[in-house]
Amino acid sequence: MRIHQHFSVVGFCNTYVVGDTTSKKALLIDPGHADIELIRLLQQHEYTIEAVLLTHRHAGHADGLALLQKIYEFPVYAYEDPSHPVRPGKPLLIGPFTIIPFPVGGHSRDSVVYRIEDALFTGDALSAAAIGRTPSHRLSEHLADGLNRILSSLDPQTLVFPGHGPPSTIRSELLFNQSLR
């Protein structure tokens, strides 16, 4: 499994391509903006998109779908999606990938964190040393509690790939993220 990070200045959003080097099948996570660099990245590695996973449906994380759907065919998985819903605790088996979804809410009602092998894709729920913005203090506490439960159940060396900003590790977040203490 290889993880490619793509950054767009439109929305300052990270899009991730999770590729299987053997089968050349790939998942796309949060295509906030589809530009020529992202399409070139997919073509350069000869990936076929098996599915798109959305951590939540805010524009900065899903706006690239419209263009990508004109070029490729793929299902879109999101929390409470009518066609391909993501349910808590129910692993998604897509191509060679096993994806464990953790709905966390807080930042938005449909916020989901996905674990694929030793990588955690957190969208806006968690970024390096910060948790997502929420409409209220109560929701912020709810989000921090949910994230603490998830992070403490996983290997501390698991890599964290947020929707914005640099990557991190679970150990770093548990040590240096003030909101999670």
Place this chain on the structure above:
Amino acid sequence: MYSFTRCKEPSCPRYATHASGYCLEHDPAQDLRPTLSSSVLDSVSISDWRWDTKDLSGKRILGSLFGYSTFHSVSFARTTVLNSNFSFCLFEKCVFDESTIRYSIFSGSTFLGCTFRNSRITHTNFNGSVFSDCDASGSDLYYSSFAHAHLHDTKLEDCNVRKADFRHTLQENLSFRWSNYRERLR
């Protein structure tokens, strides 16, 4: 691009070093030379290792895992580091001048007497790190994160710190002279 290839030894949870398919402990040769002789270190995993007076200058380090290691007098000058994990490492007298570092993790690391002059260090995580007697002048630190870092006797002069996160840092004798420090997150 990060890559995860497990050691071929059954039930070993570690990642394989690139060349052998085994982790360092199970590698029959325990020889890093074939891996390090290449100009591109792609998907290399050598964690918890001591590196002394090595010249890695000009290399491309891609999707590699070097966490919990010690680097003493190692040159990373003009090196490209992409999507690599150096978290909780110790860097002593290392040179990163004119390097390009993107999407990488150095959180929890300690840098003593290191230089990063005229480098492009963007989207990189230095949270909880300690910088002592370091110089990153003339560098682009766009969207890098230094939250909870301890920076002392360090120069970040003439740097681009737009969107760089300096929240909850401890700063002693830290110079932002000629940098756009009002655009940093604090």
